Amino acid sequence: MLIIFKSKAAGDVMMFGDVAFAMMKIMGKAATEKGIVTAEQLPDALARLKAAVAQDKAERPVGDHDERQYEKTPEGGKREHVSLARRAVPLIELLEYSLNEEVPVTWGV
Numbered sequence: 001m002l003i004i005f006k007s008k009a010a011g012d013v014m015m016f017g018d019v020a021f022a023m024m025k026i027m028g029k030a031a032t033e034k035g036i037v038t039a040e041q042l043p044d045a046l047a048r049l050k051a052a053v054a055q056d057k058a059e060r061p062v063g064d065h066d067e068r069q070y071e072k073t074p075e076g077g078k079r080e081h082v083s084l085a086r087r088a089v090p091l092i093e094l095l096e097y098s099l100n101e102e103v104p105v106t107w108g109v
Helices: 017-026 042-059 084-101
Strands: 002-007 010-016 035-037 070-072 078-080 105-107
Touching: 002 017, 002 084, 010 017, 010 084, 017 042, 017 084, 042 084, 084 105
Parallel strands: none
Antiparallel strands: 002 010, 002 105, 035 105, 070 078
């Protein structure tokens, strides 16, 4: 399943469902197929995401780039690990643009 985050302030951000649900939880939102971060909620959601990225970077120092790390998929397979920072950057940028324009971010609507 794909979740598409949308805003009038910038282009869409698409994520796999499990990754999008994790981002929603970090932002303090319910992990649902439809939702909204209102203009009033953007500063808090943005701060939460940035704090989680900073914590992830502190806990996972950059290692040997030649050694690949893997993680489990929701279906039980495996995929190459992608850091929280790398996954969150497009959503953080969308939230920042939306905050500047004072417009909400929605998904599944």
